Amino acid sequence: MHFIGTFAVILTGILSDRFGRKRIAFTYVCFNSILSVLSAILLNTNVFELSFRRVLFAILKLFYGISSSVYSVAIILVIELTGPNRRILASNFVAITLVVTNFMIGVFAYFCRNHKSLSVIIAAVSVLIPAALWIVPESPRWLILQKRKTEALKILRKISKSNNRPMKFIEEIEGLQHSTISLCSNKNENIDYFEILKLIIKKRQYLFRSLILLFNWIVTQVIFYGVSFFTEKLDGNPYFNFIAATILELFSLITIQLTTERFGRKLPFTISLVLTGLSFLTIPLLPDMYYSFSTYFALFGKFCITFSFNLLYTITSEFYPTFMRNSMTSFLIAIGKFGSISSTYVHVMGDLFNFQNLPFFVFAATSFTAALLFFSFLPETKNRSLPENLDDF
Helix, strand or coil: CHHHHHCCHHHHHHHHHHHCHHHHHHHHHHHHHHHHHHHHHHHHCCCCCHHHHHHHHHHHHHHHHHHCCHHHHHHHHHHHCCCCCCHHHHHHHHHHHHHHHHHHHHHHHHHCCCHHHHHHHHHHHHCCHHHHHCCCCCCHHHHHHCCCHHHHHHHHHHHHHHHCCCCCHHHHHHHHHHHHHCCCCCCCCCCCHHHHHHHHHHCHHHHHHHHHHHHHHHHHHHHHHHHHCCHHHCCCCHHHHHHHHHHHHHHHHHHHHHHHHHHCCHHHHHHHHHHHHHHHHHHHHCCHHHHHHHHHHHHHHHHHHHHHHHHHHHHHHHHCCHHHHHHHHHHHHHHHHHHHHHHHHHHHHHHHCCCCCHHHHHHHHHHHHHHHHHHHHCCCCCCCCCCCCHHHC
């Protein structure tokens, strides 16, 4: 039910392009806090019959999936608030908050084995999050696209003052306004979602590159969730494996910051996918006497695919113009959710065909293919200004 709800990320992208990044993000975070409180109440009360409570819990899981799509909006918002040299740092900051949250949940779960008490702890923390998000400003790029120049200038002045550095407001505003005017035949209307898809289809190079990005989203989600949800099958304590996986995620984000600033996006992303494939290809080839090392190779694969997964958010955001950035990013993520759903069936296939190592071969083959396509056909986006129309790439 959770994964079904995550397909609402398409709607989230459309809404944020229409009504603003901050407004939609804040709404979703508040919605998530309400769901956390309702889940805690449902798990800790016996007002309803068990069967009915299970139905209600499944519905809450569905809405949890919907609210989780706020992550992509947050990435877009911070990227549009920063310059070319700070986009990786900004997107990593959002990702780190998620990793730290997962780490805390793992620690709480280890010391608090009662899931009912754990739900209360999660609910108590979640109600504090909306207050922190409210201080984040709206995207100046989106405001300019909506012809709200005064508000955009006000935000840019605050950013300039906090950084103690002057900004070229006039050049920034005029450049974005000019690109905005060239997008629509009717200057008073937003571009329809289906019009965006038509524009992508007409631009064959853009369509081809979008399909490659889509394939990479599917592959990264198959592997990322396939490893994340099955750490209990690895040797060792499942709680420690989960916590170790979150620590590796943190190190992968640090590695993204260190490598992409020097080598760009393209090469590090490709290498991370290749290393992912090699790590999972090694596991079924290990002799029985060394199979205990499979945990280390799996965690290294988790490290590499987390690198790819988080970097792909930034790459996708840098690829599309402002007027379609959130819609197209959300669209690719949503279609890529088929990868997260199929990750559960990949492991089932191993049991079905009585070939337990099948998932590792699938992970390896798909990651190698995704790396080859990405490196061969997609451009570098480092130090490029965010595109404002389809001709910028």
